[in-house]
Amino acid sequence: MFSSSHFKGGDTLLYGEDISHSFDYTLFKNITLSLSKKEKIAILGISGSGKSSLLHILSTLLKPNSGKVFIEGRDIYALKSSELLKLRRYYIGIIFQAHYLFNGFSAYENIELSQILTNSKIDENLLKLLRIEDILEKKVTELSGGQQQRVSIARVLTKNPKIIFADEPTGNLDRVTAYDVMDAIFEYIEDKSAGLFLVTHDENLAKRCDKIYRLEDEKLKAL
Numbered sequence: 001m002f003s004s005s006h007f008k009g010g011d012t013l014l015y016g017e018d019i020s021h022s023f024d025y026t027l028f029k030n031i032t033l034s035l036s037k038k039e040k041i042a043i044l045g046i047s048g049s050g051k052s053s054l055l056h057i058l059s060t061l062l063k064p065n066s067g068k069v070f071i072e073g074r075d076i077y078a079l080k081s082s083e084l085l086k087l088r089r090y091y092i093g094i095i096f097q098a099h100y101l102f103n104g105f106s107a108y109e110n111i112e113l114s115q116i117l118t119n120s121k122i123d124e125n126l127l128k129l130l131r132i133e134d135i136l137e138k139k140v141t142e143l144s145g146g147q148q149q150r151v152s153i154a155r156v157l158t159k160n161p162k163i164i165f166a167d168e169p170t171g172n173l174d175r176v177t178a179y180d181v182m183d184a185i186f187e188y189i190e191d192k193s194a195g196l197f198l199v200t201h202d203e204n205l206a207k208r209c210d211k212i213y214r215l216e217d218e219k220l221k222a223l
């Protein structure tokens with residue numbers, strides 16, 4: 001059973017308790033897990049095993065059939081929708097493979113938007129790490145897929161989220177760029193004492209995380 005002691009001492013960022021979910025078939029049952037500051041958790045599993053659904057559940061986007069998710073000690077699916085929105089805006093960063101940028105704007109304007117929304121600062125060092133400092137003036141439509149993905153990651157990190165949820169974030173990138181992007185994300189986690197859930201099918205990338213789970217046979221198995 002959850003007790004507020006999970007969040008005492010301030011090291012726990014997220015606690016998921018006894019989570020089960022089904023759509024047409026049961027995806028998983030009775031998953032319990034937690035994420036601490038500076039911790040990186042990788043989730044592997046074949047296509048259709050429910051990785052994205054689990055990430056959606058943990059990241060405020062999908063209420064599970066049963067079970068609870070606690071962030072900052074609060075049962076997130078018991079919150080008023082305005083509170084949940086606030087949590088999503090200020091506390092959580094979601095990076096998906098398909099990026100969501102505003103096409104009519106430049107790369108810089110896209111990043112600026114998130115800065116304005118959350119009252120944060122654009123970190124020059126982050127732009128360098130992601131190797132986008134020289135393309136900031138370009139329109140989104142003039143950028144390559146890899147550049148667009150890196151701009152969208154800069155936009156998410158600029159909000160200064162405490163928990164990053166990344167769903168195959170480098171799936172569309174070549175290997176070298178993919179590793180640079182992950183370096184930038186890992187460095188962010190360390191510097192800001194944030195936490196990361198990373199869905200990936202790259203086992204080498206998973207090995208750089210602190211914990212590896214595989215979603216299989218309706219369970220989350222620690223590897």
Ligand SMILES: Nc1ncnc2c1ncn2[C@@H]1O[C@H](COP(=O)(O)OP(=O)(O)O)[C@@H](O)[C@H]1O
Pocket residue numbers: 023024027045046047048049050051052053054
């Ligand atoms: N919103 C939804 N409505 C109905 N079925 C869904 C929905 N989202 C996912 N599914 C189904 O749940 C299963 C697991 O999907 P998903 O969580 O995307 O798995 P993974 O990310 O591991 O490939 C799939 O069969 C998918 O079709």
Ligand SMILES: [Mg+2]
Pocket residue numbers: 051052053167
């Ligand atoms: Mg998926």
